[in-house]
Amino acid sequence: MPPTVRRIPRPTAQRLSLYLREIQPLIAQGQPTLSSRELGEKLGLSSAQVRKDLAWVVQSRQASEAGRAGVGYNCVKMNESIRRVIGANRRWSTVLVGVGNIGRALLAYGGFAQDGFLISAIFDANPRMEGKRIGTLKVQPTSALRKAIRTHRVAIGILAVPRSAAQSVATQLCDAGIRGILNFAPMRISVTEGVSVTNIDVSVALEQLSMDVSIRDQMRLISEGAA
Amino acid sequence: MPPTVRRIPRPTAQRLSLYLREIQPLIAQGQPTLSSRELGEKLGLSSAQVRKDLAWVVQSRQASEAGRAGVGYNCVKMNESIRRVIGANRRWSTVLVGVGNIGRALLAYGGFAQDGFLISAIFDANPRMEGKRIGTLKVQPTSALRKAIRTHRVAIGILAVPRSAAQSVATQLCDAGIRGILNFAPMRISVTEGVSVTNIDVSVALEQLSMDVSIRDQMRLISEGAA
DNA sequence: GAATGTGAAAATATTCACAGCG
DNA sequence: CGCTGTGAATATTTTCACATTC
Numbered sequence: 001m002p003p004t005v006r007r008i009p010r011p012t013a014q015r016l017s018l019y020l021r022e023i024q025p026l027i028a029q030g031q032p033t034l035s036s037r038e039l040g041e042k043l044g045l046s047s048a049q050v051r052k053d054l055a056w057v058v059q060s061r062q063a064s065e066a067g068r069a070g071v072g073y074n075c076v077k078m079n080e081s082i083r084r085v086i087g088a089n090r091r092w093s094t095v096l097v098g099v100g101n102i103g104r105a106l107l108a109y110g111g112f113a114q115d116g117f118l119i120s121a122i123f124d125a126n127p128r129m130e131g132k133r134i135g136t137l138k139v140q141p142t143s144a145l146r147k148a149i150r151t152h153r154v155a156i157g158i159l160a161v162p163r164s165a166a167q168s169v170a171t172q173l174c175d176a177g178i179r180g181i182l183n184f185a186p187m188r189i190s191v192t193e194g195v196s197v198t199n200i201d202v203s204v205a206l207e208q209l210s211m212d213v214s215i216r217d218q219m220r221l222i223s224e225g226a227a
Numbered sequence: 228m229p230p231t232v233r234r235i236p237r238p239t240a241q242r243l244s245l246y247l248r249e250i251q252p253l254i255a256q257g258q259p260t261l262s263s264r265e266l267g268e269k270l271g272l273s274s275a276q277v278r279k280d281l282a283w284v285v286q287s288r289q290a291s292e293a294g295r296a297g298v299g300y301n302c303v304k305m306n307e308s309i310r311r312v313i314g315a316n317r318r319w320s321t322v323l324v325g326v327g328n329i330g331r332a333l334l335a336y337g338g339f340a341q342d343g344f345l346i347s348a349i350f351d352a353n354p355r356m357e358g359k360r361i362g363t364l365k366v367q368p369t370s371a372l373r374k375a376i377r378t379h380r381v382a383i384g385i386l387a388v389p390r391s392a393a394q395s396v397a398t399q400l401c402d403a404g405i406r407g408i409l410n411f412a413p414m415r416i417s418v419t420e421g422v423s424v425t426n427i428d429v430s431v432a433l434e435q436l437s438m439d440v441s442i443r444d445q446m447r448l449i450s451e452g453a454a
Numbered sequence: 455g456a457a458t459g460t461g462a463a464a465a466t467a468t469t470c471a472c473a474g475c476g
Numbered sequence: 477c478g479c480t481g482t483g484a485a486t487a488t489t490t491t492c493a494c495a496t497t498c
Contacts, residue, residue: 070477101331206425275493
């Protein structure tokens with residue numbers, strides 16, 4: 001047995017998604033290859049970093065589709081390899097719970113299909129929404145979650161309900177056998193062991209941003225003081 | 228001069244926002260103190276990690292408001308100290324560009340005010356929206372950005388326009404003197420040197436989540452195979 | 455006893471730098 | 477030459493473990 005196959009590092013995994021975002025438009029406009037330096041420049045990363053990351057893609061599968069010295073990486077092949085490694089090559093069936101503004105924004109944005117994510121059914125905890133049609137889908141009560149998740153083999157639930165309903169719906173999703181939850185509610189949710197959660201919290205993002213701005217301000221003051 | 232004051236580490240900064248989210252409800256329900264172990268358990272972190280992070284808060288300001296051995300950290304004071312360190316103690320004036328579904332969701336969510344973020348003015352690139360009132364604010368054309376940013380001393384722009392308009396609006400924000408942009412458009416935007424950007428990209432989040440789910444699946448298969 | 459604060463050790467992640475290919 | 481792939485060197489982050497305080 002080889003010296004224990006290490007798992008793909010978190011930071012690498014995160015960057016791979018970003019690489020996909022950069023590569024895809026290039027493919028669309030027909031660019032055949034891309035060097036680690038070019039890709040790195042677009043994202044503010046060193047070329048060595050990019051090469052190390054892409055080396056993971058090649059190694060983690062036994063695939064041999066590597067870059068070519070003197071040329072760079074084949075865009076199409078690299079796109080496909082990355083998608084396989086991060087599990088974005090298959091289609092993911094999802095359910096959306098909550099058809100308020102966020103939910104409707106997600107439904108209106110057609111871009112997920114291209115990334116392999118399909119919203120199979122939509123739900124709302126509010127009975128007044130029941131039966132309403134949005135696009136091609138009819139809003140169902142959350143009591144129908146279990147059945148929908150089983151029949152569509154849904155792995156991912158998108159939680160776009162108000163904070164007050166979030167934990168209750170999260171529990172229903174877990175009970176119905178969901179495997180991962182994308183949580184838009186501005187709170188941490190508790191889930192069954194084995195269920196993955198990714199949070200999108202605007203306040204956290206704003207705080208991160210304001211901190212960056214603060215730090216830049218301080219540095220500016222210092223350098224101006226020194227000048 | 229002390230041996231060069233190191234800047235607060237990125238991962239620490241990110242976790243500090245999460246600590247705030249946990250501490251605030253505890254304050255509301257009157258809990259006086261919190262131990263590093265308790266806080267860590269809520270977030271799946273080691274107590275040592277929490278203590279190291281909080282040590283930064285105490286050190287990075289010369290403040291002496293530390294935890295107390297045998298007791299834990301004073302919730303109220305820790306909340307305030309963290310907010311000061313990450314720049315969330317002051318009020319941030321923001322502008323929102325794009326009053327589609329995402330923009331309206333942000334306006335409808337009242338929780339930012341509590342975190343010190345105020346949406347001072349709203350804009351839309353679509354002239355048909357001009358003059359429309361949403362809540363207490365009137366939609367302005369993006370040509371009015373510069374003036375609004377100057378008069379309200381706005382540091383942060385929230386970019387919630389469709390992909391096709393994102394770069395153009397980002398450029399307008401930069402020209403108008405914005406300091407940071409929270410970008411909801413599913414693309415990387417180019418900005419003037421010195422402007423910070425934080426992206427909220429649902430596809431990236433979904434990919435991250437699906438990758439976690441995939442990895443769990445693989446581990447499950449392996450352990451079942453071994454059993 | 456229960457907890458903090460913190461050096462020292464371990465683990466991770468990034469950058470360097472260069473051999474070798476196209 | 478330009479660029480990949482990768483060990484070795486750094487740098488950063490996390491964990492350990494324990495003296496110290498309440």
